Amino acid sequence: MKKFIAFLLIITIACLQPLVIFADVQQEQSLDAVQQETLEHLVKSIIEEMLNKEKQDVQIASLIDEMNESVVAIIGRNKTYREHDYIYSKMPKNLQHGSGVIISTEGQIITNNHVVEDMDEIYVVMYDGKAYRAELLYNDKEIDLALIKINRQNLKPIELEEVENVKVGDTVIAIGTPLYFGYRNSASRGIVSGLNRPVDRVYTYLQTDASINPGNSGGPLINMEGKLVGINTLGYIFYGGMNFAIPVENVAYFLDHYKKFGKIKRCYTGIQFEENWAAMLGIPTTQGLKVVTLRNDAVVTSDQVQPGDMLEAIDSAPISSIAAYNEALKKHLPGDQVTLTFSRDTETFEIDITLKERP
Amino acid sequence: MKHKILCCIFICLVILMSSLPLNVLALEDDGSIDLYEVFSDKKDLMITEVGSKIFKWSMHLPDDAIVYKSDRVNYFNMYTDSYKSRVNLEVIKNENKHTLEDILYSQQRNNNNYSYYWYFTQKEFISTIAVDSNGEKHIKIVKMDPFYDYYLVDDAAEEFSSYIENRIYVKNDYIYNIEFNMDGAYYRENPEMFDKLTSSFKLSYDTTNPHIKELSDSVSEHRLYENTSYGWNITVNPYWKEEGISNARVQQFNAVYSHDEIYGVEEEEAEDMHAPERYLPFREGITVSLVSSALPTETAAGWAKEEVEKLKQNYHEDLYDVLISEELSLGNVKGYRVKVKYKTVPKNPYVVDTVYVIGNGYKYKAVANISDKKYNEPKTKEAFESMLKSFRLTQERSIYLGKILDPSNLINWNETKEIKTKKYNFKTTLTKNWHTNNDFFNMGYHYGYYDYYYMNHYSPYMRNQESIYAYHRDQTLQLTMMAGLDARELDDIIEEYVENLLYNDEIRIGLATVSIESAYIDDIQIYKITTEYDLTAMNEFAKEDETKFYDYSSLNNQYTYMVKINNDLYTQTVTLPVAHTTSQNINEMKKVWEHTEITGVNFSKKIRDWHMHNPEEFLNN
Structure with a gap:
């Protein structure tokens, strides 16, 4: 790399010389000075950028090396697989694998729920190639996260990044086991392409162009500080660079609830909503969520809310999609009081409710 | 001393027992699990x-x-x-x-x-x-x-x-x-x-x-097949397997291998699988289905007897034998078994052995279809019967399984229904037992997303002939009514028609007869042409000549009426398969003509006598 920079410098200087030689001798001295200064600044920035890049490359290499220890591969048999009589092989046909990341020195590992949900037994293969049988501590299908544990101590856990430190444009690295189990601890680099993406209409996701393929699921998306910014979860197969990770705030939410309550305590209103087509297509809209029906255990009565009413806001925060509704409730615990703002025809009204726990 | 020994043994056992799980955990804890061993199928x-x-x-x-x-x-x-x-x-x-x-x-x-x-x-x-x-x-x-x-x-x-x-x-x-x-x-x-x-x-x-x-060991033993959506199970024979999706409402089981392959036969007994004499109107095997919900008053015996009655009304009495009609126990449920031998394919009679079961609020039917020849072989008979009798109801049903209504009880089949051509004044009044292609039963394209297309772009077939078809709901009688311009003399039309009929080989050698009758109402002449096969003669013929082969379900007796009014010819034909030629079906056939009106006239009511013709008189010399 250094040779390359030296070579670039020589080329730049050589290119600048003719400009000086062919400069009009009649031009004012001040113009020459400005030109010279601009060029020198340009050269300086190029060199700085190259040096930064080199520094970042070295940093990425050492970061991956450092973080690899915390990344695991997860494998098991899918118990839901239906055997077909027309195929026979000694090779198991129902093996599925994914990735995971260590979050405690005592062997707790976080991964996607869809990686382990259907496994009859979960096995974890560490960076050093050692294999362990894991225990499923808790999993939640909706948020698509699972917590598993292996019997190994003194592991190196990953640190969770603070939500406010995750910015669009941050360089991130995805580490995992894409496609083939032999490709364990494969790393790919990208940036945070977007935040709060309503991918599955349940929770929002972090979007990245770091390469994520089947098998990467459950693996960490880390920033240049080596901290977890997301759990790699899904991507569009036939399009490039459109991948999504569960953002660190949802990972923290999952872990926090697990530690406090042994499960995610979700809030519940018992009101069923219909999302409008614009929200489904991701088109910005100020339309709220249409009430479809009230369950028997709803927190509001049919005198207060009727089918066709529109939920406009929760605690004054506008709501226009199911994902936004879930994200708003995520900030609360059952028993909390919130204010729901509804509209009916031209009238707007507010109802204070106490959130229930989702059955 | 004795106590000390016992105490030592006890302590040793405790140490051994407590060390076992630790060893197992230790093995897992050191990360030395061999995943090849773990994921390999031990057998x-x-x-x-x-x-x-x-x-x-x-x-x-x-x-x-x-x-x-x-x-x-x-x-x-x-x-x-x-x-x-x-x-x-x-x-x-x-x-x-x-x-x-x-x-x-x-x-x-x-x-x-x-x-x-x-x-x-x-x-x-x-x-x-x-x-x-x-x-x-x-x-x-x-x-x-x-x-x-x-x-x-x-x-x-x-x-x-x-x-x-x-x-x-x-x-x-x-x-x-x-x-x-x-x-x-x-x-x-x-x-x-x-x-x-x-x-x-x-x-x-x-x-x-x-x-x-x-490689076929997955099917080489008896296996219990459980249908957890519809609440039944059956013990599947070795070398048999289910077809199609699992847990289906209608589940088919077939032998994977032929009888010869499973049990072995002497070389001279081996038969050509594709020989016409091995033809059967179905695929051999056992079909289990949930038919519909059952009424609290319904019993398996009552249901089976109703089905037998329908069979008698629909099959020529010489073409079936009810071999078994008896109650049987299927676990804690009473079923009813009806075994019928059909002789509609004289070279290869077949057996339909049905077990009717009512339980858990539903009507189930397990049906074995097999050639009579095979059914008479002890091993095959045993395979079919043991599987059929192994049918059991279970409580394992889909939580979504609800009422499955039998719509045939909702319709008044005796209600009248008019079948008519559009342009010509040619119609008959029948019962709802008759379906036309315009009925919803066919689920034709008329009712699809393309209604708009067809309504706006349909261009009618611009000819002066028109026809309409109907079929009886038991798929036995078929009706065709045609009307259209035909400028020939009626005698010429009949001559051509009869000549074609008489070219039929079975008619030539006397296995079927053609009778031609005519009548006049005013100046309108009406012809009635009947072609009927002689079942006894056909059976004899097939029996005597090994090379001749018939399926009476697809061999039709034919009843045609022709009327010419002005330049238009009106033809009505009802076909009835020989196998289904029963007095009830013949009556049903007769009703078609009796309720037919042509240009507003019901000729059947006016005709007093039919004049019988000799077919020979219509042959061209």
Whole structure:
């Protein structure tokens, strides 16, 4: 790399010389000075950028090396697989694998729920190639996260990044086991392409162009500080660079609830909503969520809310999609009081409710 | 002393017991789990060969091999990456007793075909009859699959990109056609790997060898099939399996192998599977279905008797025998069994053995269909009957399974219904038992998304003929009514029609009769032409002549009326299969004409006498 920079410098200087030689001798001295200064600044920035890049490359290499220890591969048999009589092989046909990341020195590992949900037994293969049988501590299908544990101590856990430190444009690295189990601890680099993406209409996701393929699921998306910014979860197969990770705030939410309550305590209103087509297509809209029906255990009565009413806001925060509704409730615990703002025809009204726990 | 010994033993046992889980955990905790062991199927761990007991062959199974096979394992395809090879095997019955020489001759003759596209051509280098390492004589064809490229030439690949050895064996009354295909570059370096594969193929199956995987072993034993959506189970016979999706409302079970293949028969007993005399109007096997919800008052016996009554009304009395009609216990539920022998295919009568069951609020039917000949063989009969009687109701049902209404009870089948042509004043008044193509029962395209298209772009067939079809709901009687311009004289029309009928061979030799009658109402002449088969004569004929074959379900008696009014001809034809010619169906047929109106006139009511004609008078001299 250094040779390359030296070579670039020589080329730049050589290119600048003719400009000086062919400069009009009649031009004012001040113009020459400005030109010279601009060029020198340009050269300086190029060199700085190259040096930064080199520094970042070295940093990425050492970061991956450092973080690899915390990344695991997860494998098991899918118990839901239906055997077909027309195929026979000694090779198991129902093996599925994914990735995971260590979050405690005592062997707790976080991964996607869809990686382990259907496994009859979960096995974890560490960076050093050692294999362990894991225990499923808790999993939640909706948020698509699972917590598993292996019997190994003194592991190196990953640190969770603070939500406010995750910015669009941050360089991130995805580490995992894409496609083939032999490709364990494969790393790919990208940036945070977007935040709060309503991918599955349940929770929002972090979007990245770091390469994520089947098998990467459950693996960490880390920033240049080596901290977890997301759990790699899904991507569009036939399009490039459109991948999504569960953002660190949802990972923290999952872990926090697990530690406090042994499960995610979700809030519940018992009101069923219909999302409008614009929200489904991701088109910005100020339309709220249409009430479809009230369950028997709803927190509001049919005198207060009727089918066709529109939920406009929760605690004054506008709501226009199911994902936004879930994200708003995520900030609360059952028993909390919130204010729901509804509209009916031209009238707007507010109802204070106490959130229930989702059955 | 005794106490001390007992105490020592107890302490030792406690230490041993408590150390066991720790050892197990310790093994897991040190990260030394071998995932090959973990994920391997324990019963297959020592398997090194695959084969078929029925077709008598076996060969080496590489550990990484993936095998695709047909149910019967007469088609076998194996790919192994560690050998860079693919093996294809086809086993077919040597019905025509071909020899290796016959096959080689026919193969070479077919190869003299220069119309192959050049890029498909394989190059044969050896084509001979050889003996393998097990002493088996076979046709050996060695060929190369060259790699062709428009622009690049690879000398080695030009010779072969794949090395292929095709072997054909004739043994055990089968022809074995096996092809070993190895990547050419790999073969050049590793010919002994190729030999390992080819030499492992044996024309025998060693039942004592525990290292062979019998490829149909998943179906070789009795298995309990449980339908957890509809709440029943049945014990499936060895070498039988279910077809289609599992847990279906209508589940079909069939034998994977033929009777001959499962039980073995002497050579002279082997029959041609495709011979016309083996024709059956269904596929042999057992079908289990949930028919509908049951009313609290319904019983299996009552339901079965109703079905028998329908059968009697619909089948000619000489063409069926009710062999068994009895109650039977299916676990804690009473079922009713009706076994009927149908003789509608005189060369190959068949048996339909039905078990009717009502339980859990539903009506279930398990039906065995099989040729009578096979049913009389003790082993086959035992297989069918034991499976049928193993049917049991269970409480394992889908939580979504609700009421399944039998709509036939909702319709008043005696309600009248008019069937008529659009342009011509030609109609008949029947009951709802008759369906037309315009009825919803056919789910025709008229009711699809394309209504708009058809409504706006339909262009009618611009001719002066029109016809309408209807069929009886039991699929027995078929009605065709045609009206249209026909400027010929009625006598000429009848002459042509009768002449065509009389060309029928069965009519010529007296197995069927044509009767022609006519009547006049004012100046309108009406013809009635009837073609009826003589069942006794047909049976005799089929019995005497082994080469003649009939299915009375598709052989139709025909009843036609023709009326000419002005320049228009009105024709009404009802067909009734010989098998279904019963007094009830004949009455139903008669009602069609009796309720027919042409140009507003019901001629049947006006005709007093029919004048009988001799068919000969319509033959052209």
